[in-house]
Amino acid sequence: MTSAPAIICQGLTRKFGSFTAVDSISFEVAQGEVFGFLGANGAGKTTAIRMLTGLLQPTGGQAWVAGHDVYSEVEAVKRSIGYMSQRFSLYDDLTVRENIEFYGGIYGLRKTELHQKSGDLIERLDMEAEANSMIRSLPLGWRQKIAFSVAVLHEPAIVFLDEPTGGVDPITRRQFWDLIYEKAAQGVTVFVTTHYMDEAEYCDRVSIMVDGRIEALGSPAELKKGHGVDSINDLFVLLARGGKRGDA
Amino acid sequence: MKAFRGFVIKEFFHIFRDRRTLVILFGMPIIQMMLFGYAIRNEVQDVQVAVVDWAHDSASEAITDRLEASRYLQVVPGIEHQDIERAFRRGEAKVAVTFPRNFERDLILGESPTVQVITDATDPNTANTVLAYVTAAIGTYQIEVLTTSGGARPASIVLEPRMRFNPELRSVVLFVPGLIALILMLVCALMTSITITREKEIGTMEILLVSPLRPGQIIVGKVMPYLVLSLVNVVTILLLASQVFLVPIRGSLTLLLAECFLFIICALALGIFISTRTSTQQVAMMISLAGLLLPTVILSGFIFPVASMPAPLQIVSHIVPAKWFLIVIRGIMIKGVGLEAIWQETLVLVGMTTVFLVASVRGFNVRLAD
Amino acid sequence: MTAVDIKALEKRFGKTAALEPVTFSVAEGELFGLIGPDGAGKTTLFRMLATLVLPTGGTATVDGLDVVRDYRELRNRLGYMPGRFALYQDLTVAENLKFFASIFGATIESNYEMIRDIYGQLEPFRDRRAGALSGGMKQKLALSCALIHRPRVLLLDEPTTGVDAVSRLEFWDVLTRLRDSGLTILVSTPYMDEAARCDRVALIQDGHILEINTPTGIEDSYPLPLLSVKSSDRLTAKRALERFPFAYSVYPFGEELHFTDSRAEPSVSEIKTWLHEAGVADAEVTVIRAGIEDVFMHRMPTVEGQTGVA
Incomplete structure (x- = not known):
């Protein structure tokens, strides 16, 4: 394991016509770090993530994900990362096992390896009884846990999580974060966005985007001390209130 | 390669687990085969023939028997010469055969009597086929006479075909009225079928329901704008038909517009009915297209x-x-008939429209479907 | 005076119960919160109260009218804001408002007082299409449309979901002011921290109501002592506490850990020593008051094999 940063952004920018969604953001994420990427709706978070996962090409600046250039090595980027979003991750009309096998197959896992990992995953999540149930019959929290496990099945160096716990009950939310910590302990870099400010505190470092720019970057403790607030929630409100995009 | 294979397998899962896709995949081809197979016919059957017999002699009656014997033709009695036009307009007969006075005598004397074959050429394909059948029937008679007389009597008959309503046998005359019906039905029904389901999908239907608006108001309110705009469509289509394709409008333009108006409401009502019964725009569109187009x-x-x-x-x-x-639109445009010839069809359309509207209001769920 | 009266109201779909029999009432002028995660049954309950869905059991009256029998009259008096802010995306702000006013036979002018607060912020955008508004603005517009006909009871289904933190705060300020003006408001939300702004709250999970009380009452109902543990090595502290013989539950809460002791009188020093021995030297252990989320997690029916000691 080298010590090169997992993610490097330098002046990363994305314009849509005359509108600048992401305005020259720069930061680095170390390997094995749990990095919280926060920001209000419309602040540019989703656009930034899309650029880092190879779904959208930047219009300015540079970025490297897992050592690969996001402009010229997009396919390599995609192979090196895992991705999970709130809106969709798994197929409703396939069973738990079928979903695992499908995604494993896409990422090139061999049959025996896949079989082994599939069994391990189901055991870790305590879902032996539900392995052959349709995803749509399971509660949201369980689906999200499976989705996360599937996203890291092919052992990527980095996993991107886009609001993975929205609407999930408080206990399952915390179990989800247990899964995140397990992976981080194994050296996987976790890049997560969330609206739950208490989850921001679980991260090693946090960045807050306002109007396309990064207005805060650092560990939760540093940021709170530096801005004289008690919680990341207070910091967020402080910074977001200054934002103009939230007005319309 | 493995990724590709895994992807294909997944797609198979999706297909087999979605009932709707299965119906289209397997049900549609069968239905279409049956429909098309049975419906596409170029032969005609039981075409009504009016025989105007001024001769009343054994020759004319012999030929009439031949016509009657043909399985493609069916003689309709009681139509005099002056009734032919009206019979055509009313659709009571598709072809008229007239035998002149002294038909047999002229025939025997070798004076080549003229038999008129007047055909309703609104449908030029049918017209040609019918003409062929009549010609064949008469031809059979001629051959018989020839053989029984040992070649002595040639029985030469002159056939004078006349094509009513569409003398040039332009197929556009057949198609265009049909196109008008098809276009109106499709556009109107399709439009209204998605309008209610769209509200259901974006969620505004919930708010409309929890308001004082009555189902009747919602339905009529939805039909209104499409009605107005469709009339503009009708005028455009009729202009194109008459000016570009030179399809005649022989009947009353007012009556034509009124009937189009009625048909539009019928199509809109049908669309609304579909809309009240489906929950997604996709399904509504599929039903409109597959269930109405075909x-x-x-x-x-x-x-x-x-x-x-x-x-x-x-x-x-x-x-x-x-x-x-x-029937209504061809009658008015091509044959130039008035309401007296098409009132029954008009009544049927009125009835259908009422049924669709009432069913829509009744079927409109005042609550969210469970 | 009761604004909403619910008795054994339930909704089943075949064998599955979306909502088990529920009984409670809401007083006039009360701001009542329904707190629970996705799939808990909040929307099902609201839809029954809004006369949109028929209950499979029990009864409910809103503003004195039965939700099944008198639905037509009741629809005149309800203000309803469904989830996903159902608005006409292709109509402008002003057009949306005008439409919703008109179907209730009201005009914007006659009831402007009611929405002045909220609409004031929307005014500059009155000619913008609703689809082009930000989440926070859509929320305000949807609320205005629900209020424009001067309803007697307001039902808001997850109005703060998908909206940024600042807009959420402002929204609750608006709700509080509306409540102060005499309106009865029922709100559902998955955010536990919003419970604190309600007069009374019902915790709901998996179709069951876990508890109904004032926020303070709910916090008071936490049965065991709750301690907050702060340290620089949260992970080690957590593992150590899970091994503690009297541990009832250990949950991360932001930068703290919430530790529930199974004894009535826990000893802070004992816990500190335990942590010290596990390698956590700088632990701060304090007794704290339980919050809504603590109570919720405590009351949640847990599945076999997935215990409270996470």
Whole structure:
């Protein structure tokens, strides 16, 4: 394991016509770090993530994900990362096992390896009884846990999580974060966005985007001390209130 | 390669687990084969022939028997010469054969009597076929006479074909009225079928329901704008038909517009009815297209004559609104008839419209579907 | 005076119960919160109260009218804001408002007082299409449309979901002011921290109501002592506490850990020593008051094999 940063952004920018969604953001994420990427709706978070996962090409600046250039090595980027979003991750009309096998197959896992990992995953999540149930019959929290496990099945160096716990009950939310910590302990870099400010505190470092720019970057403790607030929630409100995009 | 294989397998799962896709995949081809197979006929059957016999001699009666014997033709009695036009307009006969006075005498004397074959050429395909049958029937008679007389009597007859309403046998005369029906039905029904389901999908239907608005108000309110805009459509289409394709409008323009108006409301009401019964725009569109397009094209008499189809399909064609409208629109445009000839069809359309509207209001769920 | 009266109201779909029999009432002028995660049954309950869905059991009256029998009259008096802010995306702000006013036979002018607060912020955008508004603005517009006909009871289904933190705060300020003006408001939300702004709250999970009380009452109902543990090595502290013989539950809460002791009188020093021995030297252990989320997690029916000691 080298010590090169997992993610490097330098002046990363994305314009849509005359509108600048992401305005020259720069930061680095170390390997094995749990990095919280926060920001209000419309602040540019989703656009930034899309650029880092190879779904959208930047219009300015540079970025490297897992050592690969996001402009010229997009396919390599995609192979090196895992991705999970709130809106969709798994197929409703396939069973738990079928979903695992499908995604494993896409990422090139061999049959025996896949079989082994599939069994391990189901055991870790305590879902032996539900392995052959349709995803749509399971509660949201369980689906999200499976989705996360599937996203890291092919052992990527980095996993991107886009609001993975929205609407999930408080206990399952915390179990989800247990899964995140397990992976981080194994050296996987976790890049997560969330609206739950208490989850921001679980991260090693946090960045807050306002109007396309990064207005805060650092560990939760540093940021709170530096801005004289008690919680990341207070910091967020402080910074977001200054934002103009939230007005319309 | 493995990724590709895994992807294909997944797609198979999706297909087999979605009932709707399965119906389309397997059900549609079978239905289409059956429909098309039975409906597409170029032969005609039981075409009504009016025989105007001024001769009343054994020759004319012999030929009449031949006509009667043909399985394609069916002689309709009691139509005099002056009734022919009206019979055509009313659809009581498709072809008229006239025998002049002293037919047999002229025949024996070798004076080549003229037999007129007047055909309703609104449908030029049928007209040609019918003419062929009549010619064949008469030809059979001629051959018989020739053989029984041992070649002595040539029985030469001059056939004078006359094509009514569409002398140039332009197929556009057949198609364009049908196109008008098809376009109106499709556009109107399709538009209204998605409008209610769209509200259900974006969620505004919930708010409308929890308001004082009555179902009747919502339905009529939805139909209104499409009605107004469709009239503009009708005028445009009629202009194109008459100016570009030179399809005649022989009857009353007011009556034509009124009937189009009625058909539009019928199509809109049908669309609304579909809309009240479906929950997604996708399904609504599929039902409109598959459930309306196909029957309208095949079973309305647009291209293929209904009379030639097997009985079950003919029965089904009765519930296709376009079938009745086609009779009306062809009558007014091509034959120039007035309300007295088409009042029955008009009544059927009024009835259908009422049924669709009432069913929509009744079927409109005042609550969210469970 | 009761604004909403619910008795054994339930909704089943075949064998599954979306909502088990529920009984409670809401007083006039009360701001009542329904707190629970996705799939808990909040929307099902609201839809029954809004006369949109028929209950499979029990009864409910809103503003004195039965939700099944008198639905037509009741629809005149309800203000309803469904989830996903159902608005006409292709109509402008002003057009949306005008439409919703008109179907209730009201005009914007006659009831402007009611929405002045909220609409004031929307005014500059009155000619913008609703689809082009930000989440926070859509929320305000949807609320205005629900209020424009001067309803007697307001039902808001997850109005703060998908909206940024600042807009959420402002929204609750608006709700509080509306409540102060005499309106009865029922709100559902998955955010536990919003419970604190309600007069009374019902915790709901998996179709069951876990508890109904004032926020303070709910916090008071936590049965065991709750301690907050702060340290620089949260992970080690957590593992150590899970091994503690009297541990009832250990949950991360932001930068703290919430530790529930199974004894009535826990000893802070004992816990500190335990942590010290596990390698956590700088632990701060304090007794704290339980919050809504603590109570919720405590009351949640847990599945076999997935215990409270996470």
